[in-house]
Amino acid sequence: MTETARLLFSIFTTDLLPVFAIAGVGFLLGRYATVDVRTVSRITFHAFAPALVFNLLVTSTIGGLDFGRMALFYLMVATSAAVMARLAAIPLRLDRPALSAFMLVIVCSNSGNYGLPVTLLAFGRDALTYAGVYFLCSSTFSYTGGILLAASGRRGFLDAVRGVTRVPAIYAAVAAAFSLWLGVTVPAWVMRPVEMMSQASLPLMIVVLGMQLERATWPERPVVVAVAVTLSLIATPMAAFAVAYALGLQGPALQAGVLQASMPSAVITTILALEFDAHPNFVTSVVAVSTMLSPLTLTYIIAVLQRAG
16 A cells, blocks of 8 residues: 555544444434434534534634634635536526526535534644634525525525524624623633533534435436536535635635535535425435545545645
């Protein structure tokens, strides 16, 4: 085995295999224990994810400028992904609902229950803080722009506004921002349960990922699925590298940002597709295929980022 092969194998076993091992537990729970994935997902989203965001921001040393730069990075990457998706859809001749589903799975990456654990394992807590900012921005978009894409014009702007109010992590971020701005020390009786929930959030997110994979079916429209997966796992990470260097991101910010942008399609897209009847079988297929193939691309991307950092 060559040195490069040993490095890639070490990255896979150290940074990615643990995630898929825990996801396997979620897969088995979904298959044999009849655990309701929506219930577990809602508990994670409404309770544990906000605790994670609050804990990351309150205990971090990230400044307002770095926060804004990471938010701008997400916005530029998401815009690049949307433009590439729209151009790629032209020769595919997709109708309007299919186009909305196609763009949805490409723009929304799994920065939460996949991206956060992998970032922690690969690059540590400093990078996890920046990844948390990316996750916050991504979640906000999923419940605004994601709703608009999934609705494909059948719902209006007010649905997107209401969607923002349903993202608990935003309230956690606002609370953390006020605490830091006012210089208030969060009392121990608040921080201790927050820290405990924060530590539990990442494993729970991975379990939800595995439970969602258990629901996957044979890909609908395999050519379109292949194009969507290629854009998610290859084209978008390339755009993310370009955007990161354009913004001057370095160290943990560069590593977290590019790695988050390189994640497969987000699990939340399957929920939105079901809610708005936006080709849910196609969306689920893209999420499953991109997730299963992601170790092939993420292993190499992590290796590149380790050298860049």
